Amino acid sequence: GHPEIFPLVFTTKTQDIFDCRVLEDVTEENCFKLIKKEDIIQDLKTRAAISDFHPVKKVVLEYPGEELLVVFDAKFQYGQNFYLVASEEAKENLLKPPESNEEKKEEKGEEKEENGEATLEVHPYKPPVPKPWVSLGSEKEVEEESVKDTVAKIKYKISRVRRKFGAPITFTDRNASHVKNSYLECTSYQDKAFSIKMLEKNVGIQMVPKVREASTQTKWTYPKNAATQYFPRQLSTEEKEESLSSKQLKEFFTSVHLRMEVALQQNEIMNAFFDDWKALAEDESSSGGKPDVYLKAYQSFTDLLYLKDRTIGCVCWHPTIYGIIAVSARDRHYYEEQANLSDKSLLQQSVILFWSFFDPIHPKLMLECPEDIYCFQFSPSDPNIIAGGCINGQVVLWDISHHEEKLRNAKTDDDAMKMTAVHSVNASTLNVLQYSCMSGPSLTQVQDSSTESPLVRYCAVSSIQYSHKKPVTDIHWLPDYSEDNQTGATCENRPGVRTQLVTCSPDSSVLFWDIPATKLLEQPSSEKVREGEIFDIPLDVPATLHHLDLCWKPLIKINLCESDTNPEYSPVRISLRELHYHYKISEKVQSLNTLEVPVKESPCTEMSTPSSKTLKALQSISTSFFVGTEDGEIVYSDWKMEIDSDPAKPHTQKYTIHTETINTLQRSPFFKDIVLSIGGRNFALWKEGITTRPILQSSCSAGRYTAGQWSLTRPGVFFIGRDDGNIDIWDLLMKTYEPSHFQNISESTITFISPCIASPKQHLAVSDDLGVLHVLEICQTLSKASKNEHANLLDYFEREVKYLKYCEQEFQEHQEFQAKPEPK
């Protein structure tokens, strides 16, 4: 509240005394009443405590002025109906300003009424009133900056002699520096003692817009016509004829042909670009120095289940798929314990195992065999057909076209392979049936679903009565350009499809088998048709050759016996010249020349007769062959039936060089007439045509030689396996009396060696008696042939032949000399 305002209650009595009766003296409008101070004091004295002014007694007494203002508070603004204003100033304020305000308001109201419309109040314009200047210290700065003369300017007054006043004056210039000491200089120097760092410097800056002109040229691509020829222009035959017969062409030829012939002849005479220096270097590397020769072990495969207590009989690389190798197992002693075979075969299923490089533990594929397989071969024309010879004399065929995909993708699914435990023949068929339920006839399903190595049953077995009586020891596929048929003429076969086999066995017979090709080309989807007819053939075996099953008979049977004296030969290995042959039997071989030409199945005859009509018979053929027998004899003979042959000329040659069974008889892959035979404790190299002796015969070695193969890349190298687990590497160009290198591979006898050149690194597969297959890497010196090796070897052979001839001649002369009676 206001400190000067004191609210009072005026009773009616008080009001009467001071003439401020409500609504009579004082009204709401006229609410001021001035009461003299003396009157209030009088009242206070008279009525003392009951006076209404009692509470403000002190204020009244102290009040400076004469009259006090009492205001009627109609609205009880301060709480009571009257209030006392205690100061002069406030009194004045209350009395005066409300009056002036009222006046002003009245004026304004009048103005407004005069104008009528309500507009913004426009304050009258008051020009700015200049105010006195207030110094903020800037005149000091101005004074500092202004330039004033600190020194009074020196004035020189120059005057001339009076008489020269007004005379013309000539001013000249004089260089002050020309005259010495004409001036004093105060040069500036850097005072080292004096250092003031300039912290601030006033610098004037002007901003100038930079304008620069520049220009550029763009590329304009313009359309241009272009043409393309998409097939070459050619002349029609008439035009060609015309130009050929034209005169200009004749002239052309007369002028040109001489030059051409000169050039051609130059090339024929000698090779102008032959680098003698380089050729010399190659020779050096092969003959001099001793390169490091070794066979590096790459992998070894063995199987505990199927190969337990068994030896590996034959090893074959898959001809097309890299990394797949097939191994056949058989019992260790096949002759001696043949009687006990019947017990064993029931216990253990004989299989051919397919190993892949990428999975050394689980075989990729297993081929079921009716009996132990002694030897087998992939068909060169169709690697899905495999022919094998059993120890009971039968020939077995498999078709693995269904699993070809799997073999090809051997790399991908090597983790998921698990072996099925197959312990008996019955179980195996059951298993196969079980497995075959998984795989449908389509090729693609096979590889995905199976996690076991599948067992593939053979699809054809030869008939028992017409097969060999003893184990089939050697089996070969015959070249594709020959075909024997009933008429006895050798004809060209359709190329690429090898359909004939030759097998030999110690029962002194050589059998030729024919596979009717029509069945080979048939789609396996027709297997369902045959299913009902043939019992217990599982579903997944293709129907190829089903008709042959158990009724397959050989085409030709040849008995090898020498005519008069000796008993029959028992061939163990056979090597045919890889050319055409006749199957006509020579007259010399007397006993049994009955050609057993069995009645063929009709498709076969259909096949054969058209071929004989359309293709011509081949005349220039070689029919000779080498046979290695069980007794270590090498027989060289041929089958050509010569009607007008000279009886004195021997057709059959027999050589007894080896003491034991021949285990290898192989032609060199480089020289068609060189044959390697290995048996017992030595080996021999034969050349066809040289009938007296082998061209090379090794001395007896300490151990027995049990296996051997020519190297596929170096003409003069071959590998021989021994019974102590060593491999001897013979290099004919280095040494011919001992192996150039030997290396131990396993502890037991080596049973088979097979080289492979499918990859840049050549591999050698060596199998041993314990059932382990070792795959070795052939080092480069052994695999890479030098340039002249072939030529050098040819030279070598020729030299040997000459030497033999010379020896013979010498011998003959010696004989003659001996026979001649001594001249007396």
Added chain:
Amino acid sequence: AEVEETLKRIQAHKGVIATMVINAEGIPIRTTLDNSTTVQYAGLLRQLTMKARSTVRDIDPQNDLTFLRIRSKKHEIMIAPDKEYLLIVIQNPCE
């Protein structure tokens, strides 16, 4: 007939792989190879011959190309050019 004889004689040389006669426009008239190979050889070799000829003549306008031999690793291509025709022989020089 004479043409035939000459061609036969050329073909009978040792090591000759193929013989071709090409006209001025590069269209083969007579060949011992299959069509696609011949056409390829014709096109390429004709251009090369033109280039070689123009090179020779640029150096000396009085000169002209008489024979072109290209020796490669496997064989040698011999080209005898003329005003209107081209005789191409491919020979394998090494035995």
